[in-house]
Amino acid sequence: MYPAPIENYLAPATVQEALKALGAQAVGEAQFIAGGQSLMQAIKSRLISPRTLIDLQHVAELKGISAEAGGVRIGAMTRYRTIAAEERLNGAYEALRDAASHVGDRQVRNRGTIGGSLCWNYLAACMPPTCIGLGASVELLDTKGEKRTLLAEEFLRGPLETARKETEILLAVVLPGAPPKSGSAYKKWGLVTDALPVVGVCAFVEIGDDGRCRRARLAVGGLATGPRRSKAGEEALAGAAAKDADAIAAAADRAAASTEVQADMWADASYRKRLISALAREVVATAFARAQARRPA
Amino acid sequence: MNRTVSITINGEVYQQSVPIRMLLVDFIRDVAGLTGTHVACTFEGVCGACTVHLDGEAVKSCLMLAVQADGHRITTVEGLAVDGELSVLQKAFNDHHALQCGFCTSGILMNAAEFLKVNPHPTESEIRSALVGNLCRCTGYAHIVDAIKDAAGRTG
Numbered sequence: 001m002y003p004a005p006i007e008n009y010l011a012p013a014t015v016q017e018a019l020k021a022l023g024a025q026a027v028g029e030a031q032f033i034a035g036g037q038s039l040m041q042a043i044k045s046r047l048i049s050p051r052t053l054i055d056l057q058h059v060a061e062l063k064g065i066s067a068e069a070g071g072v073r074i075g076a077m078t079r080y081r082t083i084a085a086e087e088r089l090n091g092a093y094e095a096l097r098d099a100a101s102h103v104g105d106r107q108v109r110n111r112g113t114i115g116g117s118l119c120w121n122y123l124a125a126c127m128p129p130t131c132i133g134l135g136a137s138v139e140l141l142d143t144k145g146e147k148r149t150l151l152a153e154e155f156l157r158g159p160l161e162t163a164r165k166e167t168e169i170l171l172a173v174v175l176p177g178a179p180p181k182s183g184s185a186y187k188k189w190g191l192v193t194d195a196l197p198v199v200g201v202c203a204f205v206e207i208g209d210d211g212r213c214r215r216a217r218l219a220v221g222g223l224a225t226g227p228r229r230s231k232a233g234e235e236a237l238a239g240a241a242a243k244d245a246d247a248i249a250a251a252a253d254r255a256a257a258s259t260e261v262q263a264d265m266w267a268d269a270s271y272r273k274r275l276i277s278a279l280a281r282e283v284v285a286t287a288f289a290r291a292q293a294r295r296p297a
Numbered sequence: 298m299n300r301t302v303s304i305t306i307n308g309e310v311y312q313q314s315v316p317i318r319m320l321l322v323d324f325i326r327d328v329a330g331l332t333g334t335h336v337a338c339t340f341e342g343v344c345g346a347c348t349v350h351l352d353g354e355a356v357k358s359c360l361m362l363a364v365q366a367d368g369h370r371i372t373t374v375e376g377l378a379v380d381g382e383l384s385v386l387q388k389a390f391n392d393h394h395a396l397q398c399g400f401c402t403s404g405i406l407m408n409a410a411e412f413l414k415v416n417p418h419p420t421e422s423e424i425r426s427a428l429v430g431n432l433c434r435c436t437g438y439a440h441i442v443d444a445i446k447d448a449a450g451r452t453g
Contacts, residue, residue, distance in 0.1 A: 008298060
């Protein structure tokens, strides 16, 4: 497989230059390329045949993780490798490290980026459900200089669909501030080690001084409808403690029961529901343990 | 459409006008003539045979365009030996007979060489996890894992 001819290749150094390059092309004819670990496959299989490629590799302002007032900001061009190694994400945002450290393989993690994954929103991807589970937002800037912020769950639609307009660039993923006693976890199940997820589940829990869950978030990926929150599962976790294995199992079952799943060559519908339930139990337990762990402030 | 690129491979600069759609692996094999970097799956980016170092980090050269490597430094398997002397990792592969047909070997060497820089004292489980992106259909990986473990011991 080989790409169709590409007429133009641009490698801007700043966001402003990238948007200028985008604005100079007819709408839909230019494509941003981040790490390219999904996009190059799509280009080689000719699923897409962009006339112009705008490579974001030199845009330094899109890279890196920084603590912000009340949260954490992750530049769109931050690689899985960097996220997997970032200890400041431990606890509340640790699900992102779980997810990033098992995407594809080492070579993919050396190039692939969080922003690329979200903008591609492949059905079997780990970043989309993880960002939804963490209540993350995304920042977008358009060619006219207008900025907007959307929740990940608003941004991510069906597979390969997002709310990004053709005139916009994704700047960053912003994780909301989290109280000290909160924890998160992500786990996927695939056919072989670190394979694309047939199902992936992300859990976030915030606990009170009594150790009981005050707020929970659950999100599921690997769905034909796109990554989704399971509000039924979240509600069922309210008031549960880490030791309430029955309550956690019941919440996981509710999450599975209330999620619309497809049957495909990787898993039939009933098996997918079993996977959602089993993974949810595990990630909720891990999220509780991380919420309870003592960490330096 | 063509673009002139300047890519340093194993210390040598290759400056050439190439089609924008040319894959980096084809630049390495066809323009630079360095055929130690292999192509097995060609499409999905799943076999790892084309793994090279981009500025010191292991990447799959079939998942990049040559124009994206403009101005960067590439190392291929031909660049591992210094003055004809095999690297410690290459010697360990030789000693442990860590290959049969050899088609996957260059990609595995490039991945493992960078892996050992990041994690000089890996456990067996870490070595196996690090090999997820490289398919070998002959060996069953046992000798490859042994060789990487041995190389870590020799350099550590």
